[in-house]
Amino acid sequence: MSDGNKKVVLAYSGGLDTSVMIRWLKEEYGLETVAVLVDVGRATGLEELRQKALDIGAVEARVIDAREEFADDFLAPALAANALYEGKYPLVSALSRPLISRILVEAARETGAVAVAHGCTAKGNDQVRFDLGIRALDPSLEILAPAREWGLTRQQAMEYAAEHGIPVPLKKESPYSIDENLWGRAIECGPLEDPWREPPEDVFEVTTAPEKAPDEPAYIEVEFAAGVPVALDGRTLLLHELAAAVDDLAGAHGFGRLDMVENRLVGIKSREVYEAPGALALIMAHRDLEDLVLPRELTHFKAGLEQKFADMAYNGGWYDPLMDAIRAFMDSTQQRVSGTVRLKLFKGGCSVAGRKSPMALYEHGLATYGSDDDFSHEAAKGFCELWGLPLEVWAKKNE
Numbered sequence: 001m002s003d004g005n006k007k008v009v010l011a012y013s014g015g016l017d018t019s020v021m022i023r024w025l026k027e028e029y030g031l032e033t034v035a036v037l038v039d040v041g042r043a044t045g046l047e048e049l050r051q052k053a054l055d056i057g058a059v060e061a062r063v064i065d066a067r068e069e070f071a072d073d074f075l076a077p078a079l080a081a082n083a084l085y086e087g088k089y090p091l092v093s094a095l096s097r098p099l100i101s102r103i104l105v106e107a108a109r110e111t112g113a114v115a116v117a118h119g120c121t122a123k124g125n126d127q128v129r130f131d132l133g134i135r136a137l138d139p140s141l142e143i144l145a146p147a148r149e150w151g152l153t154r155q156q157a158m159e160y161a162a163e164h165g166i167p168v169p170l171k172k173e174s175p176y177s178i179d180e181n182l183w184g185r186a187i188e189c190g191p192l193e194d195p196w197r198e199p200p201e202d203v204f205e206v207t208t209a210p211e212k213a214p215d216e217p218a219y220i221e222v223e224f225a226a227g228v229p230v231a232l233d234g235r236t237l238l239l240h241e242l243a244a245a246v247d248d249l250a251g252a253h254g255f256g257r258l259d260m261v262e263n264r265l266v267g268i269k270s271r272e273v274y275e276a277p278g279a280l281a282l283i284m285a286h287r288d289l290e291d292l293v294l295p296r297e298l299t300h301f302k303a304g305l306e307q308k309f310a311d312m313a314y315n316g317g318w319y320d321p322l323m324d325a326i327r328a329f330m331d332s333t334q335q336r337v338s339g340t341v342r343l344k345l346f347k348g349g350c351s352v353a354g355r356k357s358p359m360a361l362y363e364h365g366l367a368t369y370g371s372d373d374d375f376s377h378e379a380a381k382g383f384c385e386l387w388g389l390p391l392e393v394w395a396k397k398n399e
């Protein structure tokens, strides 16, 4: 392990592939590995994994607790944009990749590394997000993605590990490929590759099966300040704590499972299963509060940009100047998004049961059908006359 050797910063997860990579990068590329394990939530056994990287031969191994940064810099903007790819998927993995890219690039600068490596395969979206993220932040760094090139099957990777004294997971390998963080869990592969087959119960970890969820509903209250959730049931929390708490509560009631066929950027349709109770509940609450406080035209226009935001994030464009511009728009809409939303959780469902805000544009006097009505009924006749005028002219010409 000579200090004079060139270094590579590896996005290390502790799993089989990135463990093998520490040795592979040395043997095939002559590079010493600085292993960087980023905690974006839901991670366990980090110190053991750090030690494992050193045992395998990394010259340095770092664990970075990035949960707060992840929540503040990525989840808050995603929530402001009610971001759901294809109207469903809350971008769990897509949001963590630009943050991990940023942390890798910082580590490369600090350690003088010439390259950055990640463990993504050629068929997924994550390689795109890492590659674009790293290139946007430091175009001088070389990007290595050994799993995109080595063509090792699971079995061959295990054999390589055994030959090189790399510890392999002892318990039977799960058939699933899982990526998880504060915003949810993504589960792929194995029996899920048959889109007709219902996901086996063992893919789920944070959601109770709806049929086994409690028979009594639960209510939670989420308070927002300028678009960001700041308190849960009256308790002030940091965003990453609040997201985790809502995740637990909503998941316990069986809410938050998604089963979808998704269009990947690389052209493949893939069957994806997610559990994201916290993300989906918070997006539902946030969107509902916006309906209460934002004017009609703004809400309608924003919906189009929300979709663009989700596509940009999904497709690896977090650091694209268009994304900066969209985020500036989103920010400008959030100043008035303050108030409280009450959610009802029951048997796999989550629904909004109430909302209130000092910024509400809802006016009882305008909305009511009761005696205290102060809407101008006289004006309505003329309004309809003029609003329908072009249609009437058209209809007469086409009689």
Ligand code: ARG
Binding pocket: 091, 092, 093, 094, 124, 125, 126, 177, 178, 179, 186, 188, 262, 272
């Ligand atoms: N299909 C999702 C996405 O592209 C989930 C990816 C999960 N990643 C993984 N390495 N298992 O965002």
